[in-house]
Amino acid sequence: MYGTVARISPIPGREQEVISLFEDWDRNRAPQVRGYRSAYLFKPENRPQELIMVAVFDDKESYMTNAGDPAQDAWYRRLRALLTADPTWEDSECLIAHSKV
Helix, strand or coil: CEEEEEEECECCCCHHHHHHHHHHHHHHHHHHCCCEEEEEEECCCCCCCCEEEEEEECCHHHHHHHHCCHHHHHHHHHHHCCECCCCEEEEEECCCCCCCC
């Protein structure tokens, strides 16, 4: 598996819009994205002005295909308009994953 961990800082008062945008991605874009597995959005207790996003794909190829898709770029531009600065991205290979189903 492959994916990214990103730190994002919503403009004060716009956090709910960021959450809604991620929910919209899950409803409308995720079904069309080959290799997409899951995404998570965390709010750190020690940095409440920040959110941490995790996105997981089957492999690097499917991740990079999504990253290069114009529809993904359009979604990202909507997200960026709600942030105080560019996200900090950590594209990564997933070495181990556990889940309780």
